[in-house]
Amino acid sequence: xGYDPSNPMKDRITDVGPRNYxxxxxxxxxxxxxxxxxxxxxxPGVLVHVSETGEKVYTVRVxxxxxxxxxxIREICDIADKHCxxxxxxxxxxxxxxxxxxxxxxxxxxxxxxxxKFAGGSNKFPRGGTGAGLTNIVHTQGWIHCHTPAIDASxxxxxxxxxxxxxxQNMRFPAQVRISLACCLNMCGAVHCSDIAILGxxxxxxxxxxxxxxxxxxxxxxxxxxxxxxxxxxxxxxKKSVAxxxxxxxxxxxxxxxxxxxxxxDEEGSGVAILVGGKLSNRIKPPMFSKVVVPFxxxxxxxxxxxxxxxxxxxxxxxxDARKYERLGNWAERIGWERFFEKTGxxxxxxxxxxxxxxxxxxxxxxxxxx
Amino acid sequence: xxxxxxxxxxxxxxxxxxxxxxxxxxxAEAREKTKVDLQTPREACDDLLGLMELSYEDKVGHWKHGGxxxxxxxxxxxxxxxxxxxxxxxGIRDFHTMRVNQPSSYFYTTEYLRQxxxxxxxxxSGLTNMHGSTGDIILLGTTTPQLEEVFWExxxxxxxxxxxxxxxxxxxxxxxxxxxxxxxxxxTQHLCHSLTMEYQDELHRPAFPYxxxxxxxxxxxxxxxxxxxxxxxxxxxxxxxxxxDQEAVGAYVGGEFKPNAGAHSGRDWGPFDIxxxxxxLCPTHCMAWDGNKLKINNKECIRCMHCIxxxxxxxxxxxxxxxxxxxxxxxxxxxxxxMSTLTIPFMKVEEPYDxxxxxxxxxxxxxxxxxxxxxxxxxxxxxxxxGKFLEVCGLKADPRMIHEPRSNPYIFWKEEDVAGGWxxxxxxxxxxxxx
Numbered sequence: 022x023g024y025d026p027s028n029p030m031k032d033r034i035t036d037v038g039p040r041n042y043x044x045x046x047x048x049x050x051x052x053x054x055x056x057x058x059x060x061x062x063x064x065p066g067v068l069v070h071v072s073e074t075g076e077k078v079y080t081v082r083v084x085x086x087x088x089x090x091x092x093x094i095r096e097i098c099d100i101a102d103k104h105c106x107x108x109x110x111x112x113x114x115x116x117x118x119x120x121x122x123x124x125x126x127x128x129x130x131x132x133x134x135x136x137x138k139f140a141g142g143s144n145k146f147p148r149g150g151t152g153a154g155l156t157n158i159v160h161t162q163g164w165i166h167c168h169t170p171a172i173d174a175s176x177x178x179x180x181x182x183x184x185x186x187x188x189x190q191n192m193r194f195p196a197q198v199r200i201s202l203a204c205c206l207n208m209c210g211a212v213h214c215s216d217i218a219i220l221g222x223x224x225x226x227x228x229x230x231x232x233x234x235x236x237x238x239x240x241x242x243x244x245x246x247x248x249x250x251x252x253x254x255x256x257x258x259x260k261k262s263v264a265x266x267x268x269x270x271x272x273x274x275x276x277x278x279x280x281x282x283x284x285x286x287d288e289e290g291s292g293v294a295i296l297v298g299g300k301l302s303n304r305i306k307p308p309m310f311s312k313v314v315v316p317f318x319x320x321x322x323x324x325x326x327x328x329x330x331x332x333x334x335x336x337x338x339x340x341x342d343a344r345k346y347e348r349l350g351n352w353a354e355r356i357g358w359e360r361f362f363e364k365t366g367x368x369x370x371x372x373x374x375x376x377x378x379x380x381x382x383x384x385x386x387x388x389x390x391x392x
Numbered sequence: 393x394x395x396x397x398x399x400x401x402x403x404x405x406x407x408x409x410x411x412x413x414x415x416x417x418x419x420a421e422a423r424e425k426t427k428v429d430l431q432t433p434r435e436a437c438d439d440l441l442g443l444m445e446l447s448y449e450d451k452v453g454h455w456k457h458g459g460x461x462x463x464x465x466x467x468x469x470x471x472x473x474x475x476x477x478x479x480x481x482x483g484i485r486d487f488h489t490m491r492v493n494q495p496s497s498y499f500y501t502t503e504y505l506r507q508x509x510x511x512x513x514x515x516x517s518g519l520t521n522m523h524g525s526t527g528d529i530i531l532l533g534t535t536t537p538q539l540e541e542v543f544w545e546x547x548x549x550x551x552x553x554x555x556x557x558x559x560x561x562x563x564x565x566x567x568x569x570x571x572x573x574x575x576x577x578x579x580t581q582h583l584c585h586s587l588t589m590e591y592q593d594e595l596h597r598p599a600f601p602y603x604x605x606x607x608x609x610x611x612x613x614x615x616x617x618x619x620x621x622x623x624x625x626x627x628x629x630x631x632x633x634x635x636x637d638q639e640a641v642g643a644y645v646g647g648e649f650k651p652n653a654g655a656h657s658g659r660d661w662g663p664f665d666i667x668x669x670x671x672x673l674c675p676t677h678c679m680a681w682d683g684n685k686l687k688i689n690n691k692e693c694i695r696c697m698h699c700i701x702x703x704x705x706x707x708x709x710x711x712x713x714x715x716x717x718x719x720x721x722x723x724x725x726x727x728x729x730x731m732s733t734l735t736i737p738f739m740k741v742e743e744p745y746d747x748x749x750x751x752x753x754x755x756x757x758x759x760x761x762x763x764x765x766x767x768x769x770x771x772x773x774x775x776x777x778x779g780k781f782l783e784v785c786g787l788k789a790d791p792r793m794i795h796e797p798r799s800n801p802y803i804f805w806k807e808e809d810v811a812g813g814w815x816x817x818x819x820x821x822x823x824x825x826x827x
Contacts, residue, residue, distance in 0.1 A: 029464045029540065030465070033547075037592075039493035039494060040551060042496035042497060042499055050499070058708075059653075060574065062657070070573075070574070086410045086412045086415060087522060087523075088519065088521055088532070089519075090518055091518045095506065098502035109499075111522055111523060113565075113615055113616050115523065117522075139411055140417070141405025141413070143414060144410060152658075153658070161525070164444055164455075167453065168453065168456060168458065176401075176404055179412065182409035183408060183409045186407070192654075195656075208723035208729070210525040211525070212723075213724065214617065214619075242765070246726070248726050248727070273724075273725065278725075281458060284457075286453060302612065303694075303695075304612070304696050304698045304701060305696055310731070322400055323403040323404050345656065378727075
């Protein structure tokens with residue numbers, strides 16, 4: 022029997038949680054769980070892990086779109102059935118990993134993956150994303166499913182990855198480069214701690230639908246949602262609503278998150294900001310936040326050329342100039358931000374100087390600078 | 393079928409990176425032809441492409457604000473969404489997302505994935521996200537009447553629950569851990585699964601001031617980014633000595649083993665120089681190489697992982713392993729972005745995880761009581777102070793918890809800690825000090 026809408030609580034199962042991961046582990050992983058000795062990157066996208074039992078597991082990592090159809094997942098299943106005894110996994114950056122327990126199985130798997138293309142010509146399973154190269158872009162919903170975005174997600178990611186494709190399949194950077202994207206300031210994902218981050222921002226204050234606001238919003242929540250205190254309750258034409266002090270609004274969109282009557286996305290107002298220099302591993306230096314280095318670039322669907330260009334400039338300047346093992350943020354800090362802007366050719370504007378709360382700690386309180 | 397022209401999206405079929413547009417088109421085509429008894433609009437994928445094209449023309453999204461839908465018994469797990477052009481795109485009039493709790497570190501059998509695909513093809517759009525940033529399998533787009541049907545099939549046939557959304561414990565996530573990594577200091581998968589099961593009620597029925605996330609990293613490399621993306625970050629570490637295989641160190645120096653497992657092999661960085669690449673880069677300068685033997689003054693090591701990452705065949709994590717526990721990471725809204733703050737420098741991580749559960753529950757008790765509406769734990773820690781946080785956790789202050797001591801002298805003291813207390817009489821004062 023299936024679900025019975027006239028008796029919704031009948032036979033309802035709840036709180037069973039996820040499936041136990043142990044059901045899904047490939048046998049070689051199960052046998053060597055916790056016994057791994059070391060690993061090697063054999064070539065871009067191919068890893069081998071060696072166990073103290075002497076067993077080896079080979080992993081082939083391929084790029085994933087994150088947004089994928091059941092047709093595509095079934096194709097992944099076909100490949101996993103054919104080469105990997107029906108096992109497959111995803112990574113924390115939405116790549117797909119196929120594992121085999123014998124080196125002889127590696128080549129047929131790679132050849133199979135390589136030849137698969139979408140009707141439009143793009144590769145279905147590009148191999149790469151390992152070592153000191155570029156890996157997948159962690160990203161968000163954008164215009165495909167969210168109501169607060171300032172930019173699209175999937176489209177921008179596709180444009181950037183097409184341009185930087187060779188570096189997904191190469192390992193020629195000083196250290197790994199993490200690019201991520203969030204389509205608004207909520208920063209779902211990893212934008213605040215990435216080497217390069219693409220962030221959707223607005224530049225116009227919200228419009229207020231005074232006619233309906235009182236009915237649709239809990240006004241105190243909208244007021245409390247504002248980080249700069251720009252919103253206050255107001256009566257407009259006899260109706261309860263809010264007033265926005267435009268001078269104090271920095272367009273974060275959090276009031277819209279709380280109140281549907283305050284939309285702010287705009288064809289010309291909304292677009293891309295670029296941040297750089299974040300990281301979250303503890304290797305050598307502690308984790309760091311990303312910093313804004315491009316305050317605004319317009320939305321330019323479908324290819325976002327200015328955004329792509331700015332990212333290329335930053336990435337390839339870093340590649341030329343940084344030392345081995347140096348993450349982008351550590352490089353920028355070592356050479357100094359004045360030199361970062363000079364080398365990358367990015368213009369420095371007052372928008373990049375912090376003015377939120379304890380901003381003072383980001384100003385230069387020393388005479389140590391480079392001309 | 394009203395199939396809209398999509399010239400801008402068609403541009404995104406070009407290039408080498410896998411095209412989401414081509415993939416959605418292939419699903420649209422499959423839906424057009426399929427004999428499956430589809431329970432949601434056949435043209436859902438076509439209409440989604442149409443709406444995306446419109447957004448590309450307008451440079452603004454086309455989803456209405458919010459949407460409150462779900463399944464009985466739960467307060468979250470489904471993200472409601474309605475298109476703002478329903479007449480033009482009836483196939484995605486309602487297009488809700490269901491979050492499905494993924495297995496720890498995303499290992500799957502194809503049998504399971506095919507079951508999910510079959511269910512979602514019939515009762516949803518056939519589109520997914522593999523995976524959402526928090527970890528869930530995202531089933532992208534279905535109609536309101538299908539929500540209970542999908543949930544019924546998930547729980548009855550797939551033995552599989554929804555993930556979290558709203559002001560509750562969200563779906564926990566972990567790195568690959570001991571399954572396929574020699575750096576894992578504890579069993580991240582097991583802890584992740586155990587705590588997810590332990591706190592099912594907190595995950596499905598919002599009872600918190602705001603959202604709360606757990607993430608579990610096996611070592612300080614942070615492959616699941618717990619320090620940046622979880623209110624509670626559990627990061628593996630060890631407290632004894634790094635294990636050195638001197639012979640293998642020699643093999644690195646001699647060029648037999650590739651540094652960093654070959655991560656930099658796309659470029660000629662010259663022969664491996666242990667002084668330059670390891671000794672000099674150690675953040676505490678606690679290593680020495682005399683041409684023969686590598687020495688580590690482990691007492692001064694901060695376990696940053698650099699030397700181990702660089703010479704994985706020669707250096708191993710210690711044997712006395714456990715985890716550091718940090719709290720309070722969040723994105724910028726409202727008070728600014730935060731990373732998690734070190735709270736427990738070291739805890740053994742052993743089943744049945746009583747010590748860690750006890751800590752979690754102390755933190756939740758405090759935050760549930762004191763947290764304001766939509767105030768993340770990290771913001772409450774800032775508002776009431778780290779000292780208060782330590783008090784509710786029953787912990788003693790430790791210099792490991794700070795970057796540096798405070799520079800301002802605005803120090804709060806408790807009345808009971810000051811001799812004589814705070815009740816004083818101005819008349820007594822005047823006896824010694826004239827006006």
